[in-house]
Amino acid sequence: METLRLENIDKKFGDNIALNNINFSIDEGKLFTFLGPSGCGKTTILRIIAGFLEPDNGKVYIGNKDITNLPPESREVGMVFQNYALFPHLNVYENIAYGLKVKKLPKKTIDEKVNYYLKLVNLSEYSNRKIYELSGGEQQRVALARSLAIEPKILLLDEPLSNLDAKLRDKMRMEIRELQQKLGITTIFVTHDQGEALTISDKIAVFDKGICVQIGTPREVYNNPTNSFVASFIGETNLFKVNDILPFNIPSNKKGEFISIRPQEIELTREFDGDKNSFRARIESIQFNGISMDYICNIDGTKLKVTMLNTENSGNGLSINDEICLKINPDSIKVID
Ligand SMILES: Nc1ncnc2c1ncn2[C@@H]1O[C@H](COP(=O)(O)OP(=O)(O)OP(=O)(O)O)[C@@H](O)[C@H]1O
Numbered sequence: 001m002e003t004l005r006l007e008n009i010d011k012k013f014g015d016n017i018a019l020n021n022i023n024f025s026i027d028e029g030k031l032f033t034f035l036g037p038s039g040c041g042k043t044t045i046l047r048i049i050a051g052f053l054e055p056d057n058g059k060v061y062i063g064n065k066d067i068t069n070l071p072p073e074s075r076e077v078g079m080v081f082q083n084y085a086l087f088p089h090l091n092v093y094e095n096i097a098y099g100l101k102v103k104k105l106p107k108k109t110i111d112e113k114v115n116y117y118l119k120l121v122n123l124s125e126y127s128n129r130k131i132y133e134l135s136g137g138e139q140q141r142v143a144l145a146r147s148l149a150i151e152p153k154i155l156l157l158d159e160p161l162s163n164l165d166a167k168l169r170d171k172m173r174m175e176i177r178e179l180q181q182k183l184g185i186t187t188i189f190v191t192h193d194q195g196e197a198l199t200i201s202d203k204i205a206v207f208d209k210g211i212c213v214q215i216g217t218p219r220e221v222y223n224n225p226t227n228s229f230v231a232s233f234i235g236e237t238n239l240f241k242v243n244d245i246l247p248f249n250i251p252s253n254k255k256g257e258f259i260s261i262r263p264q265e266i267e268l269t270r271e272f273d274g275d276k277n278s279f280r281a282r283i284e285s286i287q288f289n290g291i292s293m294d295y296i297c298n299i300d301g302t303k304l305k306v307t308m309l310n311t312e313n314s315g316n317g318l319s320i321n322d323e324i325c326l327k328i329n330p331d332s333i334k335v336i337d
Pocket residue numbers: 013016018036037038039040041042043044045192
């Protein structure tokens with residue numbers, strides 16, 4: 001069942017088109033990610049859903065209810081901001097209780113709910129702490145608990161992990177996903193980090209300059225990007241124009257302007273095996289990435305990146321300028337717009 005639906009949403013700031021005809025719906029209990037580069041309009045859509053900003057055109061529905069003109073406090077939407085926006089003069093307990101007090105709930109109910117959500121985010125011992133006495137990850141959990149405590153129908157998370165270091169980001173990302181699934185709360189998660197989007201989402205909406213260019217599961221957007229923007233934004237790819245002179249044959253059953261081949265789809269071997277999909281190449285550069293190795297290879301002037309998992313024996317002894325063989329399976333050659 002769909003919980004949230006946006007229909008034909010447009011938003012301009014002066015002459016700047018921030019959002020151009022945005023349409024999508026989110027099924028109940030799913031985690032939906034907005035992915036796109038800085039300035040593509042992600043936060044603007046969240047603000048329209050939360051009611052902090054009015055669209056120029058279009059409608060926002062929760063279930064069958066048109067909420068386009070409702071004030072934020074009547075929308076049953078909770079939002080965690082990029083900088084958390086916690087109240088510095090209130091302690092952890094009071095921060096989480098804030099929205100419940102605004103709703104004028106009885107003191108006992110507030111106490112029960114605050115303690116429940118404190119426990120849920122593992123901060124029961126911290127209820128009297130001041131916000132400045134908390135680490136970034138702990139502040140993040142308070143912000144999450146504060147939004148969840150009002151028991152919204154939709155939870156909006158605006159780049160909630162951007163202030164955290166890499167390790168904590170991974171941990172918090174897992175925690176958010178587990179919590180979201182446990183509570184079954186319909187959630188929008190905004191990020192410009194493609195890796196984050198691929199790991200956490202049920203579905204991803206990819207945005208480019210105010211336009212929603214693709215919606216799909218992580219696997220769909222990765223394996224079948226609709227265009228060159230999605231192909232190069234999500235994961236790495238070797239991108240060519242169809243008109244480029246290329247050593248390999250382009251599948252003739254699909255039309256498009258670009259060719260995309262993922263670096264891990266290309267097989268690198270030492271010996272040329274004479275297969276029609278194999279090409280003699282030279283290694284131009286090698287990069288060690290820990291879990292994998294990248295090889296920039298040159299087939300008669302066509303450069304391709306090849307990625308191989310860094311196992312005990314892979315790539316042993318390969319050096320720059322080595323003559324090697326690249327095998328490109330025709331199925332891995334995607335023709336896109
Ligand atoms: N209040 C405003 N007044 C004028 N222009 C705005 C306003 N808010 C956003 N914009 C512009 O609208 C566009 C979309 O901004 P938005 O904040 O939605 O992008 P974003 O994808 O969330 O970016 P980021 O990842 O950097 O947060 C940008 O060009 C931005 O400069």
